[in-house]
Amino acid sequence: MTKAKVIFADDDKVVRSVVSGLLEQNGYEVLSAGDGEETVRLAKENLPAAVIMDIKMPNKNGIEACKELKANSSTKLIPVIMLTGVAGLEEISQALAAGAVSCLTKPCDTKSLLKTLCNAITPGKQACWCKPRRESSLRR
Numbered sequence: 001m002t003k004a005k006v007i008f009a010d011d012d013k014v015v016r017s018v019v020s021g022l023l024e025q026n027g028y029e030v031l032s033a034g035d036g037e038e039t040v041r042l043a044k045e046n047l048p049a050a051v052i053m054d055i056k057m058p059n060k061n062g063i064e065a066c067k068e069l070k071a072n073s074s075t076k077l078i079p080v081i082m083l084t085g086v087a088g089l090e091e092i093s094q095a096l097a098a099g100a101v102s103c104l105t106k107p108c109d110t111k112s113l114l115k116t117l118c119n120a121i122t123p124g125k126q127a128c129w130c131k132p133r134r135e136s137s138l139r140r
Helices: 013-025 035-048 063-073 089-097 110-123
Strands: 003-011 028-032 051-056 081-085 101-107
Touching: 003 013, 003 035, 013 028, 013 110, 028 035, 035 051, 035 063, 051 063, 051 110, 063 081, 063 089, 081 089, 081 110, 089 101, 101 110
Parallel strands: 003 028, 003 051, 051 081, 081 101
Antiparallel strands: none
């Protein structure tokens, strides 16, 4: 069985390492990026099943990267999940308007992230449920 390929982007190396490890432990192949520009490049080159990215990143923030992915014919159907350390309504609204399928606030528990990712990858499945192999909270 082929693992679903996912891009995880965050400018914090520790967060990237922890979340990438959790995703890998739960059966995903993970490509990591440190900013929005790298995320867009990796998405165009690899056409992942989904992209999970922080909103606040250098070079190109998550909202700008999401807009670019949605404007490109080869990446427009890739589901984008945004993570944010700031739960401001305006920022979340901008992320969703840019084309994100969901916006989670950090810290977020593993179960919520996996369920959101599973639902994004397999739309139409009413109650997609992914049981984490390791329970944790994604804290910065």
